[in-house]
Amino acid sequence: MTSIYIGVMTGTSMDGVDIVAASFDPLVLHGTHTIAFDPDLKDELMALTLPDDNEIDRMGKADVALATMIGHGINALIEKNQINRNQIKAIGSHGQTIRHRPEQGFTLQIGDPNIITEITKIPVVSDFRRRDMAAGGQGAPLVPAFHQAIFQHPSINRVILNLGGIANVSMLPANNPDDVYGFDTGPANILMDAWCERYTGHPFDENGDWATHGTPIRSLLDRLYAHEFFAQEPPKSTGREDFNIDWLDDQLIDWRNDLEYNELEDTPENIQATLAKLTVRAIKKAISRSGMENGEIYVCGGGAYNSHVLEQLRWRLRKNNWSVQSTDVLKLSPTWVEAVAFAWLAMRFVQHLSGNLPAVTGADGYRILGTITAV
The missing domain is CATH 3.30.420.40 (ATPase, nucleotide binding domain)
Structure with missing residues (x-):
């Protein structure tokens, strides 16, 4: 049975959430789906990228709202493409970066993986960047x-x-x-x-x-x-x-x-x-x-x-x-490359393989990236 991984990417442009279902060796796309941001959520995510008042409470609400949107979006992708859930090994969810400070040794992406797992009943690999950063890297690009x-x-x-x-x-x-x-x-x-x-x-x-x-x-x-x-x-x-x-x-x-x-x-x-x-x-x-x-x-x-x-x-x-x-x-649309990359990173995590390139990020060595939220 082919192992399928789902990749979820929300980028710096904040023009939407891209979701793909992919298998590898060779690369095959089993389905794609894009969700446009609710304008109020997009405005809030934009605002959270810079210091402001009451950040923690606002971040918490956005964290829940984004994860809920992603979880339902993944279910919509699965249903639309009639994907067998038993084939899906994991979701790789990048989350939305609201602060990236490699010079200070931290990066922050939101979109609570616990909520995504609860909605989809599928394990979620997330928090890809901080392991590389802990090893002295920039955590980007991955x-x-x-x-x-x-x-x-x-x-x-x-x-x-x-x-x-x-x-x-x-x-x-x-x-x-x-x-x-x-x-x-x-x-x-x-x-x-x-x-x-x-x-x-x-x-x-x-x-x-x-x-x-x-x-x-x-x-x-x-x-x-x-x-x-x-x-x-x-x-x-x-x-x-x-x-x-x-x-x-x-x-x-x-x-x-x-x-x-x-x-x-x-x-x-x-x-x-x-x-x-x-x-x-x-x-x-x-x-x-x-x-x-x-x-x-x-x-x-x-x-x-x-x-x-x-x-x-x-x-x-x-x-x-x-x-x-x-x-x-x-043979890979520009729209889906980054989402497929996070499906691939989820696959690397599940297979206990490294996901970073030290020559790219500056990390001290190869590292397995991410943490998993189990079903």
Whole structure:
């Protein structure tokens, strides 16, 4: 009987909860399901990523609400796809990150696994990041180990680029498993989505079309890129704590007070184009410094549908013969890659196998990631 694992992912963009049912060796998807956040819950989760009043009580309520939503979503996935529950070995639930502070040695994801287990009657593996962090790692990114297992090629250099709220890369040198590494490159959808919603009312810039109507502002781009994160060497990770709309507003105030400020450049479209270019610049730098002279870049996450960003990447990497395509080409939709990764991490936990890559996270060694909530 095929063993099936369920993966649940809620990312930095907070655009919904992605749920998949998968088996491995070979990878097969048995069902997918997405749940949109209730607007009030999304607002609360967003607010919890930054310090505020009455955090513990508010976090507790959100923890219960999110877990309840996930539990019922998993049941809906199982029923919709008529999956045999006896085949499901475990659920891998990442939860929603509301604080990620590797420099202080902690990270926090909510979405109570006890409630998910109670609703689904299936064991839940959760809390994936803190074991790596306890071993001296960043606790992120975790998906490069999955990318290596599924996507590494024996003769072609590959980069798996996840464009979620934060962009991260997995460097997969051809036929060289010991040299795989990865890290967060900086903001992706997290700033572009927030800016787009503020000025257009749309939650994201579909296809990057709005950004194409603007022109990047060099002086603003340089100011944003001066954030200390971009100068850090890997391993490194970041999140909404570092890059958020309030940070962007502060940078805009400073820029507008600068001698280089040009009022004619200061349009919402130009700022959106600048945010897109900020994402692309950081990714291009990461790939250029990888030591791989050419190869294939496969993009996943919501940003894989931002054709403007992908075209900018192709243009900036044109001299290096890098192709830029969606993971659809590898027969895995960009929408589901991260959720499948947490199904894979649940499988690794159940099989008592490590889930991290020390070269990626900076941990002292390989570790079995997660804790289990039994039925």
